Amino acid sequence: MSELTEWAYPLAESLLAEPLPRRWQHSLGVAERARTIALVLGEDAELLEAAAVLHDIGYSPDLAKTGFHPLDGARYLRDVAQADERVVNLVAHHSCAWMEAEARGLREELEGEFPRENAHLNDALCYCDMNTTPDGTPTNPVDRVNEIAGRYGPDSLIGKFIRRAEPEILACTSRVLERVAGAKRQPM
Numbered sequence: 001m002s003e004l005t006e007w008a009y010p011l012a013e014s015l016l017a018e019p020l021p022r023r024w025q026h027s028l029g030v031a032e033r034a035r036t037i038a039l040v041l042g043e044d045a046e047l048l049e050a051a052a053v054l055h056d057i058g059y060s061p062d063l064a065k066t067g068f069h070p071l072d073g074a075r076y077l078r079d080v081a082q083a084d085e086r087v088v089n090l091v092a093h094h095s096c097a098w099m100e101a102e103a104r105g106l107r108e109e110l111e112g113e114f115p116r117e118n119a120h121l122n123d124a125l126c127y128c129d130m131n132t133t134p135d136g137t138p139t140n141p142v143d144r145v146n147e148i149a150g151r152y153g154p155d156s157l158i159g160k161f162i163r164r165a166e167p168e169i170l171a172c173t174s175r176v177l178e179r180v181a182g183a184k185r186q187p188m
């Protein structure tokens, strides 16, 4: 483990494990998916894994403020945890957060406070999140989107957001899988 992941796991655990045990299992699963694509991330592998385990801390009742978890999580990481800004920015924008921000009237706030990390890393985090069930086991993005829409209801804000985000979620998954396949074709 690097310094970054050694810091990230206990922080995420302290915020999620007790109040939201299922969300914590999901976060561990997303971090596990991050390790499976480490070979396409090079020196950013640990950064992605840290962001993966922390991506949903904004749901923690200890820090939820606006009720929009990417923004709450990123603000906590920036202001309270003084986290590495790349981790902060990945959490702020995870899994097409801008679309949900738009639905909540928070897009300008989100984008004004947090610049976007490079597209490759944003794709990677979206891939990891959208290929992990709420219990932390592996899934695929089609089932994942259906599960979210079903859980919140198709007419809810999140249900509508996730349908709108679906093409982008599928596209980022294919981009990541192409990179993984390409990396595997390279001679060692």
Ligand SMILES: [Fe+2]
Residues within 6 Å of the ligand: 055, 056, 069, 094, 095
């Ligand atoms: Fe999330």
